[in-house]
Amino acid sequence: MIVGFIGLGTMGSNAARNVRRAGFEMIVYDIRPEAVERQLEPGVSAGTNPADVLARADVTVTMVFGPKEVDQVVRGPGGFLSSDCKGKYWIDMTTSSPKLMRALAAEFEARGGHAVDAPVTGSVDAAIRGDMPMFVGGDDAAVEHVRPVIEAMGQLRKVGQYGNGYVAKLVNNQLWKIHAAAIGEAMVTAKLAGLDPLTWWNVMKGGAADSFVMSHDVPSIFAGHYDPSFPIALCLKDLSLIKELMDEVGTRNELTAVTHARFREAGERYGSGAGEMTVCRIIEDDAGIDLRVAGEWVKPWEVTHGAAAGKSVS
Known part of the structure; x- marks a missing residue:
């Protein structure tokens, strides 16, 4: 699988490095070019916006500040919904509103995609080590499909349907x-x-x-x-x-x-x-x-x- 990663802050940058360490080819994006630049190495390329990352990746991970930012990633100009979502997998690790995220996931899945929520706990040291506990919700088949990506970043803790992770x-x-x-x-x-x-x-x-x-x-x-x-x-x-x-x-x-x-x-x-x-x-x-x-x-x-x-x- 090719993995996209959107949101390269303190936690996201370290989680993305662990995905790369696991051997996945990656496309990364952040609104801060310098954050993207720090991730670039052989096997990692830069995306131009969320839609570009989604189009080029099989599984796309998002880990942004909060509800406003993830809404922009999905619905905003150059967001997921402006691209072809069919057959694409989206793992969101943002601490966000369950109500909003269930609505975004429904829109993504209506376009043929598969959504999994996996917000994390622990501190930045867990993100660095790659052992973050992750509260994972979603359809069983979708969770199993993206399990290798999740386990590259941390511990998969299933909590039931999509939204329960939030x-x-x-x-x-x-x-x-x-x-x-x-x-x-x-x-x-x-x-x-x-x-x-x-x-x-x-x-x-x-x-x-x-x-x-x-x-x-x-x-x-x-x-x-x-x-x-x-x-x-x-x-x-x-x-x-x-x-x-x-x-x-x-x-x-x-x-x-x-x-x-x-x-x-x-x-x-x-x-x-x-x-x-x-x-x-x-x-x-x-x-x-x-x-x-x-x-x-x-x-x-x-x-x-x-x-x-x-x-x-x-």
Whole structure:
């Protein structure tokens, strides 16, 4: 298969490299020419727009900022629907609106294409290593057809029909953001009460309070960079989509709402480009302390590529 890849940001650029490492010939596109240029090597060529990528590829992957951008990729000038979609496979990895994406997939499939949703979780280091958990929804035959491409980038976790991947990703991020905000309060409380931050972290892991955020993200607080590889702007985009979904289904959302407010405050204080864990810096600054811990804390964006085990959960 020839694979197209549209969207070469922090996560997408690394996912695309893993597709190439798996031996696929590729056509890549991004609105930023410099992002495309960084991907070019033997076996990789540049597309001129989304329609061009779709026409030249058997399977096209999209991983763009959000709903507005993916809508443009599909419906906009030079988008998928301006090309021949018959027999083409589309894997979307964008964190987006389930309602919008189901509508876009229906339009794509009405033109003879096959759509699979596969939004990802994990951090940029998972994208670099090629072991991102991917919430995959779609017709079984379509999912099996594109499985080799998905498994070049991460772990395939099937969640049922198309659109369920977006739902899984949003509620995944809902829990992630709530825990990220809560960790700041817990860490500052523990330090003010006399518990060393590193000791606190070591004894929390493996217990009832443990999570990916606890294990993976707390070192970014210790280091003081708060992980800029996932900025507040993306957190706020995700939280807005989560609110939209919760409003659609009509469920209570008090915890999510206060978390959203805390992330908005972090963006107002430190800028939308600040790292996701600056949501905890608010609590540090207001308490007049810091949570720095000396040591060589690995930056997620500095890990190296490596083979990952346990690729599929189907």
